[in-house]
Amino acid sequence: MVRSAKWRKIFLVLAIVVAVAGTGGVIAAVVSYNEATKIDRSNPKVVLDEYLRAALIEKDKVGVDLHTCDDPVGLAPIGSLREEFDRRERDFGVVVLVTWGAMTGETSGKDSAVTTTLTISGRKDGAVISKRSETWRFTLVESDGWRVCAARQMPEPAPSATASP
Template identity: 35%
Template sequence: MTALGGSNTQVRTGRLVLMLIAGALVLLCAGGAGVALVAYRDATEPDRSSPDVAVDNYLRAFLVDRNDTRAQLYACRTSAQLTVMDALRRDIEAREAEHSIKIMVSWGSLTVDERAGRSDVTVEVRRAIADGSESDRQTYRFDVVDENGWRVCGAYRV
């Protein structure tokens, strides 16, 4: 009889160990999923933490990557005042097509004049032919508003 009683105890102990291991695995997986979710959100969420960062990201998305969907993440919902940027990009694309060249866009440091919930960001935008034969510089001022993160609402050539 002791052999049967001992066997039953071993089965219960074995089940308990298996349940503890399974519970620990579930907790580890749930914790790992939470960490993965936070890492994914941080990697994919647009950085609109400051006015200059929002303008920099907008310029990169709109003029360098030419990705309208990504650029909209940094723009105000009603971005009618960004027609100057639309015209600049159309001009770049037209020159590239007409002359069979690649125009590189870059910019210097961004100057921020911040006041309550609004900012003006001024930056010099440079366009250069990829071979370095020609370049030009234009200064722009961007109106940036804090709408649950900074967003570009207007652009004006200075």
């Protein structure tokens, strides 16, 4: 009987060690997953890049919501642009692709304004059939990380008149 009690204690201790190690492993895995999938809102340009990807490429409403202000009414122009893309794809049987270039901006306290050029191309059967570029300015606010709050298309600069001799 003494031997049986001793083995029970050994098995009990081993079971506790395995349970604690398993729990620690699960906690470590959850923390690692959380860090790997955490949204980076530390830089306005990174947030804008993720917002544009969600809004104009992936059509991901959840992704858009993760990167916008509580009241995103100022982002209606981007919504209209996305609707234009959808309408052109449907009406003309094309694929609309959008890319953006370098982002420039200035940050002052909790406000940031970032400008980028969107290049919009229409493709049919793999060939580019139309292409245009538009300059857009985005307003971001720091609110528990940067959030995109407004967008507006900038007017194209007027061609400069040059005198000919």
